[in-house]
Amino acid sequence: MNTTLAQLHFEQTAQILVPSLVHGAGLVIETTLIGFLLAAIFGILLAVGRLFAWRPLRAILYSFLELIRGTPLLVQLVYIYYVVPLLLNLLASMLGYKTDVQISPISAGIIGLAVNYGCYMSEVIRAGILSIDDGQTEAALCLGFGRFEALFRIIMPQALRSIIPSLGNYLVMMIKDTSLLAYVAVNELLLRTQTFASQTFFTIEAYTYLAIAYLILSIPLSHCVKLVEYKLSTTRR
Amino acid sequence: MFNIFNLQKNYGKTEVLKNITLRIDDGEAVCIIGPSGSGKSTFLRCLNLLEVPTGGRIFYNGSLLDQELDSKRLRREVGMVFQKFNLFPMFTVLKNIMYAPVHINKMKYKDAEELARSLLEKVGLANRADAYPSMLSGGQQQRVAIARALAMQPKMLLFDEPTSALDPELVGEVLQVMKTLRSDGMSMVVVTHEMGFARDVSDRVVFMDKGYIVEEGKPQQIFNSPQQERTQQFLNRIILGREVVQNEYNLSAAPL
Numbered sequence: 001m002n003t004t005l006a007q008l009h010f011e012q013t014a015q016i017l018v019p020s021l022v023h024g025a026g027l028v029i030e031t032t033l034i035g036f037l038l039a040a041i042f043g044i045l046l047a048v049g050r051l052f053a054w055r056p057l058r059a060i061l062y063s064f065l066e067l068i069r070g071t072p073l074l075v076q077l078v079y080i081y082y083v084v085p086l087l088l089n090l091l092a093s094m095l096g097y098k099t100d101v102q103i104s105p106i107s108a109g110i111i112g113l114a115v116n117y118g119c120y121m122s123e124v125i126r127a128g129i130l131s132i133d134d135g136q137t138e139a140a141l142c143l144g145f146g147r148f149e150a151l152f153r154i155i156m157p158q159a160l161r162s163i164i165p166s167l168g169n170y171l172v173m174m175i176k177d178t179s180l181l182a183y184v185a186v187n188e189l190l191l192r193t194q195t196f197a198s199q200t201f202f203t204i205e206a207y208t209y210l211a212i213a214y215l216i217l218s219i220p221l222s223h224c225v226k227l228v229e230y231k232l233s234t235t236r237r
Numbered sequence: 238m239f240n241i242f243n244l245q246k247n248y249g250k251t252e253v254l255k256n257i258t259l260r261i262d263d264g265e266a267v268c269i270i271g272p273s274g275s276g277k278s279t280f281l282r283c284l285n286l287l288e289v290p291t292g293g294r295i296f297y298n299g300s301l302l303d304q305e306l307d308s309k310r311l312r313r314e315v316g317m318v319f320q321k322f323n324l325f326p327m328f329t330v331l332k333n334i335m336y337a338p339v340h341i342n343k344m345k346y347k348d349a350e351e352l353a354r355s356l357l358e359k360v361g362l363a364n365r366a367d368a369y370p371s372m373l374s375g376g377q378q379q380r381v382a383i384a385r386a387l388a389m390q391p392k393m394l395l396f397d398e399p400t401s402a403l404d405p406e407l408v409g410e411v412l413q414v415m416k417t418l419r420s421d422g423m424s425m426v427v428v429t430h431e432m433g434f435a436r437d438v439s440d441r442v443v444f445m446d447k448g449y450i451v452e453e454g455k456p457q458q459i460f461n462s463p464q465q466e467r468t469q470q471f472l473n474r475i476i477l478g479r480e481v482v483q484n485e486y487n488l489s490a491a492p493l
């Protein structure tokens with residue numbers, strides 16, 4: 001047992017892989033922050049659209065939501081990275097133009113995360129808005145505010161109390177889901193680890209460090225989310 | 238102020254308001270009474286376009302609603318007080334009152350605060366400016382809601398059963414504030430089950446049933462010699478049941 005364990009190369013792996021993972025972690029954090037911000041904006045627009053838009057538009061938005069929720073994130077990422085540029089080029093050539101549209105791996109990754117998470121988050125935001133008594137909107141309208149002013153000045157601040165903790169959980173999920181970006185050639189943690197392991201065959205060591213890296217990223221983040229949740233539940237309504 | 242012709246409101250196939258024609262003059266206090274489900278709230282909410290009528294015309298000071306006068310401008314002149322107060326729970330009492338003047342009338346913060354404090358004084362809550370709505374009793378919340386509506390300096394106030402959600406012992410303080418408003422000359426339309434208030438404070442009483450205006454007239458006329466059988470039946474039922482409560486809390490005895 002001791003002899004087999006001694007054959008592992010944790011120290012060596014640490015020296016080469018860990019700096020690379022630290023580098024990748026910066027990219028992961030950046031991607032998550034941008035992706036989450038875009039997802040939140042997209043989620044709010046989708047939620048508001050599904051509640052208040054012109055009826056046919058609501059139906060279209062709902063179909064889009066079903067499309068995204070009915071397919072895996074990984075498939076969406078691959079589709080955005082490989083298929084969408086091909087489709088655009090095809091479309092352009094049908095119109096008589098010759099184009100070579102490409103999308104960078106990181107852009108495809110961020111768009112994919114933002115659209116996918118935006119859809120799930122829109123449902124949380126929608127439910128939060130619906131949970132606020134109609135009387136609040138009516139009171140605002142009767143004071144002379146418009147529909148959207150009532151929504152953003154009066155309803156949203158109250159709805160956020162229930163929305164924020166759920167969105168926090170999506171943030172923690174998203175930072176882990178950035179690992180899927182390896183499949184669209186983003187040089188994040190998983191891809192760096194895969195590359196290292198295939199070159200050195202230090203498979204056990206490499207993937208153990210990878211798992212630890214994700215723990216280091218996600219555990220503090222999920223504690224922050226819990227703290228915010230606690231703060232929100234104890235402050236006065 | 239309001240001139241209403243053949244107002245109709247349907248929800249799908251249910252006709253809630255049927256051919257309502259009514260005139261409400263400047264400076265008048267009109268009480269609307271009637272059994273539950275008769276369309277009183279719907280009627281009131283049509284006046285400030287919270288409900289969009291499905292037929293007929295409403296003129297406000299000569300302008301056709303929804304065409305010549307949009308709902309936003311209308312609502313700045315015609316305020317509303319709700320059965321459930323609907324104060325903004327995340328704001329203090331003071332901020333509830335100041336919010337619309339600051340954001341809609343672009344009033345200076347200091348002026349708005351001064352206005353809010355004077356209104357709180359008027360409704361007898363000067364010392365609760367920094368409280369949150371959840372810390373107040375129902376009667377206090379409703380008085381804040383009245384102050385909030387007054388802060389937009391409306392020409393008329395609509396009340397939808399302003400005391401129905403209150404414990405009996407808190408009804409008096411709200412009615413008292415409404416009486417003060419009335420003696421200041423505020424125009425109002427009040428949907429109410431408080432017959433004592435309707436009798437003592439209003440200029441005119443409108444009795445609604447099943448979406449129609451069955452009868453309207455001066456309070457003495459409606460309460461002492463109603464012309465329609467439906468009105469009589471309703472009053473017998475309501476007044477007999479309520480008189481006891483009112484005498485007990487000495488509400489209708491309060492002078493105007």
Ligand SMILES: Nc1ncnc2c1ncn2[C@@H]1O[C@H](COP(=O)(O)OP(=O)(O)OP(=O)(O)O)[C@@H](O)[C@H]1O
Pocket residue numbers: 248251253271272273274275276277278279280
């Ligand atoms: N949004 C709606 N959809 C369908 N029906 C409605 C709607 N709002 C009200 N109604 C119906 O319209 C009728 C009149 O309602 P309204 O609230 O105006 O009565 P009301 O006289 O104010 O009664 P109450 O004294 O109980 O408040 C009722 O039968 C009610 O069920």
Ligand SMILES: [Mg+2]
Pocket residue numbers: 277278279397398
């Ligand atoms: Mg009602």
